[in-house]
Amino acid sequence: MNLLQTIAVVLDSTVRLSIPLICAAMAGLWSEKAGVVDIGLEGKMLIAAFAAAVAAHVSGSAWAGLGAGILASVALALLHGFAAITWRGNQIVSGVAVNMLAAGLAVVLGNAWYGQGGRTPPLDGAARFGELALPFAQGARTHVPGLGLIYDEVISGHAAPAYLAFACVLATAFLLKRTRFGLRIRAVGENPAAVDAAGISVAGLRYAAVAICGLLCGLGGTYLAVAQSAGFLPQMTAGRGFIALAAVIFANWRPWRALGACLLFGLLDAVAIRLQGVSLPGIGLVPVEAIQALPYLMTIVLLAGFIGKATPPKASGTPYVKER
């Protein structure tokens, strides 16, 4: 395998590994932009992965899986909203609850229904999202040197939710930046009192943002179980929801930068997998764990203000109390 091909393969797995991160990061962005801190991205993706795998198995349709995944995730998101918005509860506490609830419920139900320690039966055929070949991918590979290979390996050949995920980044950036709705969402995260004074419902906007957050986590979780893997495994999100949270902070709560951060963290993951057990000249056996810990360490360093500065939306984390 020549160098170009190696690079193409690594970039391809970078994209694959980034998709759940991208979905969850966009989800976190919506919630936090509206002033609702969400550390329950992990749990929502996990419950979505479980619901999607079960629905896809029962119905034999991957799209039905996506629907179920989104429903389950939105339900948890609304629960978070109920606690955080309606009852002005502690948003961190509620997020922890969502994560634990999802981790427990998925395994309890999965084990009760299938008796395989929480795993769901393997999916195949139409129950799983297949790889979509973009037009001319094969032709470009043979006729266009270099770029053709990249097009075929890296850009073409992903599952439908992967392309949806990229569309969601575009939609998130556009909606938040260029529409009235987006402006209101951002306003409610910076200065909810002003939004309230303008006669717009703070709770309504926050619920909308939280529901969108659930939808996006649903997409990410579904991708994990029904496209990347062929079924649900306990703890299959493996901290991706938290890496996405890190990506949002790293990107200073901006959609395109968050996409970049997710791709960077995906690349680190891809490189770590590639270097597993590989001995490099001068370094020796690469400590893969160091690469895996890098996203978390980078976020800590960033948060500490050693490089750049992280400025979250002003009202994020604080419940809105109407003045009386």
Place this chain on the structure above:
Amino acid sequence: MSAAPVALPRWADNALVPLVSAAAALLVAGLVVVGIGENPLEATALLLRGALGSAEGIGFTLYYATNFIFTGLAVAVAFHAGLFNIGGEGQATIAGIGAALACAALSAMPGFLSAAGFLAAPVAILAAAAGGAAYAFIPGWLQAKRGSHVVITTIMLNFVAAALAVYLLREIIGRTGSMQPETPDFPAQVLLTPMHRLLAPLGVRLPATPLNTAFLLALLALVAVWLLIWRTRLGYAIRTVGANPRAAAYAGISPAAVTMIAMAISGALAGGLAVNEALGVQHRLVLDFTAGYGFVGIAVALMGRGHPVGVGLAALLFGVLYQGGAELSFDKPTITRDMVVVIGGVLILFAGALDGLFRKLVAGVLGRGGMG
């Protein structure tokens, strides 16, 4: 936490509200049991018999409760300073590494072990506490001096600790020639005495269970935390900073110093998990020994209202659920012990995030404030 919307008498606030939310959480779990086609009353009976129906069951229950006392206290102490320490898992992991390093050092000193073996266990326990404290001090320092939110940094540090543990156990302190990521067995002098052996000379015959002297340490920690929080100058400073950092600063208390100290104490308490598991039961450090106890500690602290008495009772409840759940899953394979995680999650939601709802419910029942 958010400001109290309804006024309740103290006994209702401290005892009734947690009880009601715990009952509601168990009710939800019962509904899940119904949902998977089992009889919740039968399941409850099996669970209680498994946890409390025999001396062996009680031993296991108290052994699990030991873990929850430590992790619950860790969360509670940070709560009093207004800090939310989600890093119990990571701090316990590093505490375990600290204990393992101390054991490795002690193993290399056979002379010391044979001459002053009685000092070995305290050294290992202190090493665990120091490891946990140091690892919690980092987010405390970052919060106090650099303004990074302790919630985010402790989450991130959990993953860093996990990665570090994998690397160390595989490459540095792991058992050579073993496929399992675990350390060699600790020297016999550092191990904590099992309760059944401790009490045997007194004529008390107990079945062999993992319950060990770490349980006594946990009880001691409950008393120590009560003394610390309500009977010392430092505890007063911690509570003041937790209630209002600006007022504390005005009163001459340094919120930065209190933040760092409270986090370090919190981490040292989380280290108790490593003491019970590594020094008390497994007698070596194994990967992922924290097994989610750190997160359940959040539920314990919330349900216990941050008070040692409450934490002790909540830890006991989760001990019953853990041990009973294990027995239950023997008889009813469809109900796995992950049900406890569900209950923990629902309890965190009810006793923590939906506290306002439950306070209002209780107020309504008591005829104060009313509904709506």
